[in-house]
Amino acid sequence: QVQLVESGGGLVQAGGSLRLSCAASGRTIGLYTMGWFRQAPGKEREFVAGIGWSGTIRNYADSVKGRFTISRDNAKNTLYLQMNSLKLEDTAVYYCALERRILHFGLGDVADFGSWGQGTQVTVSS
Numbered sequence: 001q002v003q004l005v006e007s008g009g010g011l012v013q014a015g016g017s018l019r020l021s022c023a024a025s026g027r028t029i030g031l032y033t034m035g036w037f038r039q040a041p042g043k044e045r046e047f048v049a050g051i052g053w054s055g056t057i058r059n060y061a062d063s064v065k066g067r068f069t070i071s072r073d074n075a076k077n078t079l080y081l082q083m084n085s086l087k088l089e090d091t092a093v094y095y096c097a098l099e100r101r102i103l104h105f106g107l108g109d110v111a112d113f114g115s116w117g118q119g120t121q122v123t124v125s126s
């Protein structure tokens with residue numbers, strides 16, 4: 001069973017930047033697509049960004065395109081999310097996740113992901 005632990009969240013002013021990390025243990029992630037999701041109070045969990053197992057394929061939610069960058073270091077078993085030009089509406093708990101199937105790149109459907117971290121809070125203030 002894989003364990004995923006996010007870090008790097010915090011309080012930042014609008015326009016600022018944060019870098020989230022997700023450390024995986026218990027399984028090598030190099031054959032799995034990984035993703036970042038977020039959930040704001042009273043809202044459903046939503047897809048933010050995904051990256052294929054080799055790192056060459058990435059996709060983003062329209063709301064974060066051009067501002068967020070997902071990356072991974074398979075040698076370190078770690079996933080990252082660089083968030084720039086943060087907006088108030090980016091405030092949420094951010095979760096990293098691992099797809100259920102190896103060598104599969106979905107379109108960010110929550111149901112495709114079988115392992116989740118505990119989440120890290122990102123709060124953007126004005």
